[in-house]
Amino acid sequence: MRTIANRQIYKKKELAKMKNNILEYKNTVFFLVIGTLLMAIAVNGVLVPNKLISGGISGISLMLYFVFGWNLSLLTIILNIPIFIIGLKYLPKKFLFFSLFGTLVLALWIELTKNIIIPLDSELTIVVLGGLINGLGMGMIFRTGGSTGGTDIIAKIINKLFSIGMGSVSFMINIVIMSAAAYFFSINLAVLTAISMFVAAQATNLIVDGLNTRRTGTIIVSPEYAEEICSAITTQLHRGVTMVAATGGYTHNQKIIIYTMINMREVSKLKQIVSAHDKHAFMTIVETAQVIGNGRGFLPPISA
Numbered sequence: 001m002r003t004i005a006n007r008q009i010y011k012k013k014e015l016a017k018m019k020n021n022i023l024e025y026k027n028t029v030f031f032l033v034i035g036t037l038l039m040a041i042a043v044n045g046v047l048v049p050n051k052l053i054s055g056g057i058s059g060i061s062l063m064l065y066f067v068f069g070w071n072l073s074l075l076t077i078i079l080n081i082p083i084f085i086i087g088l089k090y091l092p093k094k095f096l097f098f099s100l101f102g103t104l105v106l107a108l109w110i111e112l113t114k115n116i117i118i119p120l121d122s123e124l125t126i127v128v129l130g131g132l133i134n135g136l137g138m139g140m141i142f143r144t145g146g147s148t149g150g151t152d153i154i155a156k157i158i159n160k161l162f163s164i165g166m167g168s169v170s171f172m173i174n175i176v177i178m179s180a181a182a183y184f185f186s187i188n189l190a191v192l193t194a195i196s197m198f199v200a201a202q203a204t205n206l207i208v209d210g211l212n213t214r215r216t217g218t219i220i221v222s223p224e225y226a227e228e229i230c231s232a233i234t235t236q237l238h239r240g241v242t243m244v245a246a247t248g249g250y251t252h253n254q255k256i257i258i259y260t261m262i263n264m265r266e267v268s269k270l271k272q273i274v275s276a277h278d279k280h281a282f283m284t285i286v287e288t289a290q291v292i293g294n295g296r297g298f299l300p301p302i303s304a
Contacts, residue, residue, distance in 0.1 A: 020276040028144045038137030040109035045118040046130035055174040057150030073111040102148040131199025139207025214288040219258040225278040226256035
């Protein structure tokens with residue numbers, strides 16, 4: 001009887017997990033579609049008419065478009081092909097699948113919105129509005145753990161191989177793009193691009209979860225779910241975790257406190273991991289000013 005009951009409990013858990021996965025996929029696809037639409041409008045409605053560029057693969061595509069007149073949609077796909085091929089060796093297939101979907105949808109929206117032009121006269125309005133629309137789109141995508149490929153994949157690979165922060169990698173790539181813009185076009189274009197990218201970054205951060213990238217995750221769960229959640233955090237987010245035994249103050253039930261450190265873009269994924277295993281878990285995410293100790297992106301330990 002106990003074996004049958006355990007099987008039924010296991011089936012219920014698996015069914016609940018499947019439902020959560022379906023909901024997660026729906027949300028990711030929805031925000032990928034809406035987010036890439038906003039990004040395409042920013043490109044065709046603001047950047048292209050005013051001959052501005054953006055960061056990442058989109059920026060490279062725009063430079064090639066301005067110089068040679070090649071199709072932007074095709075450039076978006078073609079430039080991503082070698083990146084995806086390399087990514088197959090180092091990154092999870094699920095992430096690559098959604099990244100590929102995001103890339104293709106973005107390319108489709110760029111083609112469909114190429115006749116949309118937002119009439120603007122002021123350079124300030126152009127760079128702010130272009131960055132704002134682009135940042136809102138990227139924020140929607142990142143909020144559900146999605147991606148549009150390109151520098152996101154490059155940053156993840158370098159982060160995995162050399163433990164260099166993804167933000168630092170993206171920043172270095174964008175510095176190269178701005179330098180190329182200054183060399184081949186003008187310093188004025190590079191400065192305007194930098195301002196637009198800064199506005200986009202701030203809008204993205206605000207949509208995702210504030211400006212500070214460091215987050216401390218504290219999760220209180222039932223003991224039977226603790227190992228599964230810890231395993232998922234270490235394998236999917238590649239973050240260390242600490243488990244502490246605890247007792248509920250009111251119920252006196254045994255609990256496990258899971259403590260982990262994540263960055264801003266991993267908050268949504270952590271929520272998904274926890275809710276997929278224990279819907280009754282208590283979780284807090286707080287901003288962290290500094291992280292001192294041993295680990296990725298941490299400050300050196302304080303010497304005695």
